[in-house]
Amino acid sequence: MSKRTLALLAAIGATTIYGLNHTVAKGVMPMYVKPFGFIMLRVIGAALLFWSISFFGPKERIEKRDYPRLFLTAVLGMGINMLVFFKGLQLSTPINSSVLVTTTPIIVLLLSAIALKEKISNRKILGITIGLIGAIGLILFGTEIRQDAPNIPLGNFLVLMNSVFYGSYLIVAKTLIKKYHPFTFMKWLFTLGIFLCLPFGYTELLEMDYTNLPTDIILSILFVVVGTTFCTYLFNIFALTQLKASTVSAFVYLQPLIGISYALVTGQDTLTTVKIMAACLVILGVYLASRKPIKKQRASKLSDS
Template identity: 75%
Template sequence: MSKRTLAILAAIGATTIYGLNHTIAKGIMPHYMGAYALVELRVIGAAFLFWCMSFLGPKEKIEKKDFLRLFICALLGMGFNMLVFFKGLSLSTPINSAVLITTTPIIVVLLSAILIKEKVLPLKIVGIAIGFLGALGLILLSSETRQDAPNIPFGNFLILMNSILYGSYLITAKTLIEKYHPFTFMKWLFFLGIFICLPFGYEELATTDWSALNFDAVWRIGFVIIGTTFCTYLFNIFALTQLKASTVSAFVYVQPLIGILFALITGQDRLTTVKIVAACFVFVGVYLASKKPKRIVEH
């Protein structure tokens, strides 16, 4: 099997794990533990795994001038964005989560225009507008009532906030990603994330009934730590060594489809008219915002 084929399989594996995560992680909260407790376990577990893996990479030290940017990246990418995503998922539903998380490319385009003055073509502006209409539709028009989703509109809002925070992280982290080895970068990000998330997760961790965690809870927690956090990053890193970034990023369209199908198959969620229409708006918006302009060939 060629390296390119393995890279494609790795990219598919990463997006599949992300898609499954919406339903699997939802099954932990709030029955077994709170959202913030799960986030704290996630950053602790991922930090341990990345520190172990870092010995396989080069021995690097973070320069003093980069620590402030590193801390901001940890706040955005390993702290607040995880906290609002898992809290939002605990209040909302897997399908809503799978759809809204796909708005990240739209957020990146918008923030790039605002923060680093990247030129935004009219087609991308239309895509941003359509995508946000879909997201707002899920937030404002969701009228479902479910015992395991006590506040769907607010949960949807938090999941959208996750996309904004993660988009900000991607822009802020760009210079550090180019400068340091991925293992060096990630081990420090997750290490800082432990302390950023601790004030939020400590009380929930302390009040978690650990004796009540059965096999169903344990494998789900393990999936979030090892699968959603650790493996997906390694899969994407390998995929990027063999494929173009645009090719890897195209798999973002597969994630919500997997997330929605898995939620439906397992009976953890159901489709409604609002979800279908909003999803169509978001998908079209992401496609237009992510579409590269055609190059004009001069003769």
């Protein structure tokens, strides 16, 4: 099997895990672990795993001048981002969250235009507008009465904010990702994440009844910690070594399809007209916003030939 094929499988694997995560994590909260306590398990577990494999990477230190940027990256990516997503998922539904997180490419494009003064074409502006209309429509009108989703509008809003903070994290982290080995970067990022999330998740972490957790719940927690937090990053890194970033990012279109399908199959969520319309608008918006101009596509093909 070629490295390119393995890279494609890795990208598919990461997207699949992300898609399944919405339903798997939702099934654990809040009966067995509350959202902020779940985040503590996630950052502690991932930190231990990344420290373990860091011995196989280069021995390097973070330069002092990079401390402020690393801290800001941790606040956005390991602190606020994770906290609002899991709280939003607890309050909302798996399908809603799997649709809304797909707006991340749109958010990155919008933030890049604001913070980095990058030019945006009319087509991308149209894509941003359509995608945000779908997201806002889901927040305002995607309500339903569910015992396991006590505040869907607020939950949807928090999941959308997750995309905003994650998009900000990607922009701020760009310099550090280029400068340091992934193992070095991630072990320190998750270590900082422990201290950032501790004030919010410490009490909820202690409230867990560890001795009476059912086997399926333990497996679900391991899936989120090992799969969603650890494996997906490694899969994406490997995929990027063999594929173009645009190719890897294209797999974002699969995430809502996988998330919705799994939620329906397991009976954890139901489809409504609003959800279908919102998903179509968001996916169309992401496609228009992330699609390269025809001239650039031709130039890219010529350079590859």
